[in-house]
Amino acid sequence: MSERKGTSGPLRDLNEELSESSNEERPANKEGNYWLRKKGELNKDGVPYGEWDDSRMLVPSSLELGPGAVDRYVISKQIVRMQEPRRLTPGDMDERRIIYPESSNMALVNRFRDLRTRLLENSGGNNFTMVVTGTKTGAGASFVALNLAAAFAFDQAKTAVIIDCNLREPTLHSTLDVLPEAGLTDFLDEPDLDISRIIYPTGIPRLRLIPAGNRREHPGEFFTSFRMKQFLMAVRRRYPDRFIILDTAPVTESPDARILAEICDYSMLVVPHGGVTSGVVENAAASFNPKKFVGAVING
Template sequence: MSESNHRTENDKRDTMDESDVKDSATDKENTEQTGSYWGQASAAGDDRKVAYSEWDDSRLLVPSSFDLGAGAVDKYVISKQISRMQEPRRLTHDDLDERRIIYPESKDRTLVNRFRSLRTKILELSGGNNFTLVVSGACEGSGSSFVALNLAAAFAFDQAKTALIIDCNLREPTIHSRLDIVTDSGLTDFLDDPEYDIARILYPTGIPRLRMIPAGSQRESAAEFFTSFRMKQFIQAVRRRYPDRFIVIDTASVEESPDARILAELCDYSMLVVPHGKMTPGAVEQAAQSFNPDKFLGAVING
């Protein structure tokens, strides 16, 4: 990863994110944070590293964020800004097909419709409000990352909404590689350092209106990171700051670690991914009991 202290005027015009939407008080109190990160160029098989301007969500965790209600930012203004968001790079349809990531024009209508249906059911349960959702596998190799990423992509279909996927699988993080993004810092770096700028861990994904926070470079003692007060503040802030952003969290399986159970207590909902034909009903039921029944949405069969 390479840091830059400057951004060209073209970069400023072309990089607009939700953090550009703020009330006048916040506008006066904060100065714009800038930076850059390195990603992989995908066009024509080019594997060279290309600098992309960083999306300025650095004001996400200003102190006022913790006191904001769900409707603190004018939804009409946000919707207008979201419709103008651009991407430093775009994954092509071939890129998305290769990675098995859904998109509105995908020829795999069955897969697209399944995730759209799942999205609709969750929205009905939430009353249309945004939320934080933990997605975890019932066992290792369940495919929770596949489900989490595609569900986040489905929420980003709506041009008036955005989605954020957070990779909390500290043991085997995969979201960044699925999206062909090179990172050198992420969530654990932010949690470990009170002075760390959140703009350094927010990455465009190449998918319109979808952002990613990778796991981070420090991956020991995952439970200590997730039980920290700063993690609780972080979850509350990303949930409240933007009423039109849906947050999906990918975690290690409940069989491998307690991380999913810990994170589920901080979030609005939890979901279990079960590999088709690989677990007994009793084992699935035992995995489901790991979650608070008041927040548990159910199980998704993957396969």
């Protein structure tokens, strides 16, 4: 990673491969949402598709964190058996500009692999929670967040969850062709809501989505709640092989990214190439704790 004067972390330039149009919503599947059609059916093991092997391990009562919590679950052995009710085809992935190991655009794949490797080196190989935010609307933060999560899911010994925390303009459910009935804010607002109701398969092996949710009137109130902090702690501690990426509204337009960065391990800034001044980048980077700020990705 190259260093830029005036920033508090390394800047990663992904060059021309990351398009500023990557945050545009994709058209829904003409045949209707696959997950909703499959929801009432049983998989080959006789389990409803709405009950995912990984999500059943964390329910509201499991938010009580105690000694040996992780030891009660054999996480790694379950990863390879995670149910995937549908798979996005290579054409689907290319259309949505999502990386995958067999992609013809290996330059882009390798850039995200390199970014993943640097983050793993920074964390000492441990899993982590990370906020990804942009310097402005359209910077491509959702694009970077989703592809970084996909890169972690390449490894058959790891899983990833991407959480749509952009409550003002959530897009990840559209990109992944998911029509959610409930999401993060519903879980935070309803103590009795089972977390399996908000974890959705993405069509990408070992990658799950938690959509924004239906209740979005006062975003800051959700993110400053004790339940949000408890939720992130529980997901990370109970899934030691899972990497959690939070996609947020631009840090220059909302306090959400700064709020969430305080309760996450790391924060990353996405900068549109030529789209903002160096002063804007420096001010945005200064919004984060320098000990948690891993740097900026140039997207353009």
